[in-house]
Amino acid sequence: MSVSDALISVKNLTVRFKTDEGLITAVDDVSFDIAPGEVLGLVGESGSGKSVTAKALMQLNAGNTVYGEESRITLNLDDGPIDILSLRTAKQLNVVRGGAISMIFQEPMASFAPAITIGDQMVEQLLLHSSMDKKQAREFSIEMLDRVGISDAGRRIDQYAFEFSGGMRQRAMIAMALSTKPKLLIADEPTTALDVTIQAQVIELMKDLVDEFGMAILFITHDLGVIAQTADRVAVMYLGRVMETGPVRDVIRTPAHPYTQGLLNALPKLEKLDVALTPVPGDIPSPLERPPGCVFHTRCAKAKPGLCDVEVPVRIPVKDGHEAACLLLETEMEAAS
Amino acid sequence: MTERSHVSVDRLSVHYGIGKSLFGRGGVVKAVDEVSLEIPRGSFFGLVGESGSGKTTLGRAILNAAPISGGGVRYVDGDVDYDVGNLSKADLKDYRKRTQLIFQDPYAALSPRMTVRDIIAEPLEVMGLTKTRAETDERVREIAAKCRLNLEHLRRFPHAFSGGQRQRISIARALVCEPKFLVADESVAALDVSIQADILNLLKSLQKDLDITFLFISHDLSVVAHTCDYVAVMYLGTIVEMAPSRELFESPRHPYTKALLSAIPSLDPDDRGKAQKLEGEIPSPAAMPPGCRFHTRCPVAEGRCSTDVPEWRELTRSHFAACHFSE
Known part of the structure; x- marks a missing residue:
């Protein structure tokens, strides 16, 4: 997709926070586009940087935020593109905040006065x-x-x-959120605090509204099932990096990245009661101790010493529009060609 | 009460009075209403339901941590046979040792000012189960190892740990006094999927090693399906269906159970729109619908559902449901 087709285009987004303990990297070189009317699912566990990414789209991150120099977020409106990260005054930001972009949060009780x-x-x-x-x-x-x-x-x-x-x-x-007719709706875990029966109702409602209003949605959740039921495309994040992205069917049915595979295996499935649950080994590293090389290598069963803990993988195409950032995949594909 | 029962709940009710004033009579919230169930010894017993269904209150009433308004709980373990609602002071002390609770939020459950060692040791000290500090340390290390905690971490404070590690600390604290019956209330709900599977596997292996009976309270049916041997489904203070886990998930008989199962978002993107949608929300327990409590949201409800309370019946062996239409 060329930049001009996209409603919003995020390029090399890096977000760091200044803290007493030093600079903490929350989002590391993240790029994605969302087309008008498209639903992009952003999946990841806590600490993966999905909410920070979403808030960057409206410059809602706290005062101690440092955006990377290369970072660009471009919103393409009818009357020309807006470079969101360059907006400074409240008046400029109002065009974006609540205007072209609206956001709904996980805990609606905390969001209403x-x-x-x-x-x-x-x-x-x-x-x-x-x-x-x-x-x-x-x-x-x-x-x-x-x-x-x-x-x-x-x-x-x-x-x-x-x-x-x-x-x-x-x-x-x-x-x-919809009454101002936004072009992009950011939904940050909108159904996580709800019971399953109510969640099903809200998902249904959101789908109807997408058809009716034609806005694009950035749907943030930790629940792959919810993504499967709502998104067109999905991006899987871990420790601030996008590990895999692609059409939702491809990513869920044929996940290319070991992290996505691990997440899917760890998920209890009702159809497969005989299959034991396989956790992703280890714990999520502290943001103060980001692993070098591939950020996932400390928990990856397939990680190769000398490669995965040294080199930073880039996203490579697996199939049309389906990309993954894994060094092993890279070597595999090189060997095949 | 059958021979195999560890905990037997008989027509248990927990009612709370609300809005009582000098001039008015006020209402009653029936958080748990005449619930009966048998929890077999050594089982992993699941209790599922939406928020407001009374599952937490039921769990707490069994632990004598919520006021019992009617009916009773019987706890049989080796040489003891307790009527939980009427325990003497000495028996209550013993009951507290035999039963424990694991909470949902491992961030809120651990004191930030205590080291991991002190957190785990506290129950032993409070109940006076060990005589010397060396003995306490020994017990703490033993249980910490069982819960796969790094022993070098015992000197640290909880803030240094991730959610999964904290939950392992909570579990160690609950297990240190060697309880035989544990209530795990949404114990994996706050955890990420990759960690959740690890904690579930840990609970399962501890149950086998230490011969513990679990009451596992959860809103997540897929988690319950994977861990529990028996499952009871709660709605508005009553149990609507109960069966061995596999049986319940393969052939659910109550419309509420069916609706809950169908509402779980499927991992297959081609299943979109197939979910059977349940209209409306759970009614307030202060204004209980007459007849079958589920009739206001039930897709198959008929006239008599709003007047007649459905009978609790055994449909097939050990599979119970309360619905006029589940044959």
């Missing part, structure tokens, strides 16, 4: 990001709440977040 009604919060952002007046904004908000399946929206809009159940709060969050 507890002492302001849901309606007032929805109206406020519409006044900021659209040309509606107060009355129109309120009517539109009721419409949106109704659209995401909140019954009796006209009464519910004047309630507070604590009066909503977990599933309803997440629906309201989605309604709020």
Whole structure:
């Protein structure tokens, strides 16, 4: 995909945090594109840098953040590209934050202000990001709440977040995020705090809304099942690096990277009750002690000493649009050709 | 109570009064309502359900950590036979030693000001199970090794450890007084998948080595399917289905169990939209639906479901369900 086709294009994103213990690398040379209307799943365990990557798209990371010099995030809007990392003032950032890009979070109770009604919060952002007046904004908000399946929206809009159940709060969050008609929705673990039955409802709702509004989604989750049910393409992250990326079918059915394979093997599957669970050996290293070479080599069963702990792998194509960053794969392919 | 039962729960209820004021009578939340089950000795017994189904309260009531409003819990182990709701002070002390709880969040469960050694040793010291410091250290090292902890780490503080290591510390702390019955409440829910499998395998191997009975509480059916021998499915304070694990997952009989299973996101991208969607959310336990509690969300509910409480029946050997339509 050329840069101009992409809605958002992330190139060589590196994010470090200044701390008392030194510079911590959270995201290391990450590149990906999202096309308009596409759902990209970002999978990884805690500490893999998926949330930091997402927040970089709106410059939401904390004040001690240092972006790498090579890092570029380009948002292609109708009236020209925006270089997001170069935006400085709040006014410039408002075009992106809540305007072209909206975000929903894992814990909707923490995302709503507890002492302001849901309606007032929805109206406020519409006044900021659209040309509606107060009355129109309120009517539109009721419409949106109704659209995401909140019954009796006209009464519910004047309630507070604590009066909503977990599933309803997440629906309201989605309604709020979509009411400004963003081009890109970032969903950070939106179903993780929900029960499975409610999760299924929310996933269904999000799929309907993608069809209806045509926005692109960056869907962040640790759950490969949720990715399989929602995403078009997927990127698997580990310790700040993208290990593998490609169409969701290819990555889940024929994973090329040992880490993706390990994740899939560790997952308890209902169809295969006789197969014992195989954990990925070892623990995730501390971000202060990033392993040299391939960041996964300390836990990789196939790692070759002298190679994997020295060289940093680059992403190489496995198949159309399917890439993996593994040195062993590289040697294998060289041997085959 | 059958011969093989380790813990036997008989029509157990935990009710909480709410909103009682000087002038009003207030309502009652039936967190656990007349639940009966037998937990066989040496089994890995799974308890699943959505949030608000009462699974944690049931687990705690069994441990005598939630007020029992009705019915009872019987604990039989070797020469002891306790009625858990009515324990004398001395018996309660003994019961506390025989039963333990492992929590969900290994970040919140460990004191940041204590070393790993002190965390694991605390139960021994509190219960006075060891006489000398050397004896305590010996026990701590023994159990830490069993839980695959690095013995050199015993002098460190919890903040130095990852989630998986912390959960191993919590497990060691729970096991140090050699309990025979353990309640693991969502003990892998906060862990990453690659670590989760490791902790599950550890719990399984400890169960075999130390001959422990587990009550494994979880919202994750795939995890339960892989670890448990028996499974009970809870909804709004009651058990709606119970069976040996394989039987339950291969031929679920209650519509709620079927819906739960179908709601698990499949790893196959071609299964999209196939999930059987359950409408609505779990009702408040303060306003319990009449008849079958599940009828407000049930895809097959008929008229009588909203009036008649379904009977708890044994459908096939050891497979129980409470539904008018599960034949």
